[in-house]
Amino acid sequence: MTTTPLAHLKVVECATFVAGPSCGMNLAQLGAEVTRVDLPGGGSDHLRWPLAGSGASLYWANLNKGKRSVLLDYRTPEGRELLLALSTRPGPGAGILVDNLVGRHRVTHADLTARRPDAISMHVLGFPDGRPAVDYTVNAAVGVPSMTGPVSSHEPVNHVLPAWDLLTGSAAALGVLAAVNRREQTGEGSRIDLALADVALSAVGAVGWLAEAEQVGSRAPHGNHVFGSFGTDFATADGQRVMVVALTEGQWRALCEVTSTTPVFSALETALDTDLRLESNRYELRETIASILRPWFAARPLDELTSVLDRARVLWGPYRTMDEAAEIARRDAGSVARPITQPGIGEMLATGNPLRWDEELAAPVPAPVLGADTERVLAEDLGLSSAEIGRLHDGSVVGSSVDGDRLR
Structure with missing residues (x-):
């Protein structure tokens, strides 16, 4: 079976940080053509830690594997027009936008359907009413830190993994696929809004924690004990x-x-x-x-x-440290993690899609250099001439890797 079942989809992603980009990454790793759109110079997350020795963002490079990178200033009238045109291209697999934009520069579902009635929009936001939130604030508000940490602790303990962001990215990808299926069956488009806070609350509800809190009371920290069963950590003779x-x-x-x-x-x-x-x-x-x-x-x-x-x-x-886990993954020929050559970084251990199709894993694909695909997308997807693209460059409406905007 092919490991690229979504090769017919053409998705435009206009999102930063983890939730939206991980949605696009999930779709890209299943073969979808995902075009990430950032402002010239890069989005607010393109230099986010952790960094490679070169100064390039390991975070950005790994969340954007297998995508195309386009730089355009959608805050300008011409840039907004280009984003709308790209997001409403004709074709059965196109007309899909994933975004987490806010404010007056946001492209809305109504903007899309005015040009393509069967458009699909996946809008990721913090709270359903539009208030901002990130994984760390949502995690605090949903009660998980009060259940985490040593038994004797009376202080909330945050965890490192941005679990709600990653779950939101997976839920967003699932929502896009459901909308595509609906469009194929009925010809109708879909407006989907997905709030990080809703994902977190839904998840803790799914494992019974909300019902437990109402019926039994809030759960106290249990250290490394597994709640409701037997499971805990033990020290070994050699200090492990x-x-x-x-x-x-x-x-x-x-x-x-x-x-x-x-x-x-x-x-x-x-x-x-x-x-x-x-x-x-x-x-x-x-x-x-x-x-x-x-x-x-x-x-x-x-x-x-x-x-x-x-x-x-x-x-x-x-229990292993992260460097031990990386070393073991690098040695394992069957691991989902494999070394790739990433522009701006060099060799980098990266992960592909964890789904094994007929026992086959798809290899990870490097992320693009920031803005590497701007000219090609404008020319091939939107039909712009070299002169038109040059004029857009001169007006700072678009940018590209040749302008010096590198993944670093």
């Missing part, structure tokens, strides 16, 4: 740490057998009149269970634990 989880009865049995603690836990069950085959009971006795298992892990180095736990089919994983 591992995470061990027993969600099912079979996983619990495997953990007891490999650690030779079956008799101990049988005695504990008798003494407390409990059944540790039940997940909820293992959670209630998590501290006692961990204290019994802790010496076994502390007596063995990670290499030995790896062999023993894998052989026993225990559900576990080692």
Whole structure:
């Protein structure tokens, strides 16, 4: 099966930071032609950290893999006209705009449908009423930091991963595909607004946290314990740490057998009149269970634990630093991460789409140099002449990589 099932789609992306660009990246990695539009000189995120040694943004290069880059000033009348023309091109796979623009320069769904009635717009925003928000403010407001951190902590603990941004990007891509399917079935376009705050609230609701808060109360931090089951971290003899989880009865049995603690836990069950085959009971006795298992892990180095736990089919994983994870991914020929040559950076470990089509992974495609495709898109997609493109350059309506706007 092809790994580019969306090759018929032509998407215009006019968005910055994570949510909107990750939507475009998801679509591009499935074969869609995604044209990212930024203001001349680059968007507000094109120099965002982390940076490569060259000063180029590793963040920008990885979120924009496989896209085309066009620079045009859509704040000007001519630039806005070009953005509208690009977003409403004819063709069954075109007429799709993903954006997170705000204010008077935003291209609205009404603007699109005035030129193409079956246009599809995916507008990403912070709150449904238009108020601004980012992952970190939404995460704080939805209650997750109050559940995160050490058991003894009374302060909220933020997590590093912009999970709501990435989930919003995935939801936006799904919404675009649903709209394309609707258009193919009915000929109708779609206006879709997707709020970061809605995604976060929907997600915590999906795992029962809202209902839990109303019926039981807010959950306190649990450290590294898995809520409602048994799972926690253990130190090893060589100063490493591992995470061990027993969600099912079979996983619990495997953990007891490999650690030779079956008799101990049988005695504990008798003494407390409990059944540790039940997940909820293992959670209630998590501290006692961990204290019994802790010496076994502390007596063995990670290499030995790896062999023993894998052989026993225990559900576990080692704690690694990011550089260790990168090193392992680079060595793994079947990894979703592969080295690519990225303009402005050189060799860079990058990830492709994680979907495996008939056991095949598509290789990651480098991001473009900022503005690298401006002239080609204006000429080939909009039919502008060299003289017209030159005039737009002279008026600073468009920009390109040859103007010195580099990915750095």
